[in-house]
Amino acid sequence: MATVTLKGNSIHTLGTLPAKGSKAPDFHLTTNDLATVKLSDYEGSKVVLNIFPSVDTGTCAQSVRQFNTEAAELDNTIVLCVSKDLPFAQARFCGAEGIENVEMLSDFKDGNFGKAYNLEFTDGPLAPLHSRAVVVLDEKGTVLYSEQVPEIVDEPNYKAALEALMA
Incomplete structure (x- = not known):
């Protein structure tokens, strides 16, 4: 189980994200x-998984906008x-x-993604939505980077996620 905060x-959450170097769950x-x-x-293809509770919240919407802008350059x-x-x-x-x-x-x-990646909330007002996280994969599905955002209302570290693609 991982602990994050909401305000x-x-x-x-169910647990920790897949570790760097591991094969990403299907x-x-x-x-x-x-x-x-x-x-x-x-x-x-390299894959950036931008994971969040709901696109109808400000921070989640901003992460989609930010990655949409960044993706055009990748x-x-x-x-x-x-x-x-x-x-x-x-x-x-x-x-x-x-x-x-x-x-x-x-x-x-069926929530299989949230369960496989251990990011489904198990308690609190957002259960059983997904926590905010970013997982970056190489062309073969190996994890290059993962970030469990510790405070749900905060944005992920876009720079670190994108730098993992260049490594």
Whole structure:
């Protein structure tokens, strides 16, 4: 179990994120057109997993905007924004914001992603949503970087995540 805070109050996740050098767990997530994708669909590309509770909050929305801007500059890299928001809400947000450089994916069906990556909240007002985290993978699905954001209302360390892609 990992402990993070929500406005200073402790809440917990299932465990710790996959460690640097480990193979990233597989997942099945839902796209905005209700298709299912899995990690192996992205093999051959570097992957940034931008994970958050809900795109309908300010910090989560900002992380999508920031990675959307950064993704336009990245070679052979895809940014996957993952939450338990319904695909319809994700599509609405992207349309309203002009988001085109990231792929929005939903874990609403069975929560397998949140469980596999140990980032589902187990208590507190956001249970069972995902905690805020970033996981960066190489072309073969090996973890290059992971960050569990310690305070949910804070943004992730974009610079460190993007620097991991260059290592």
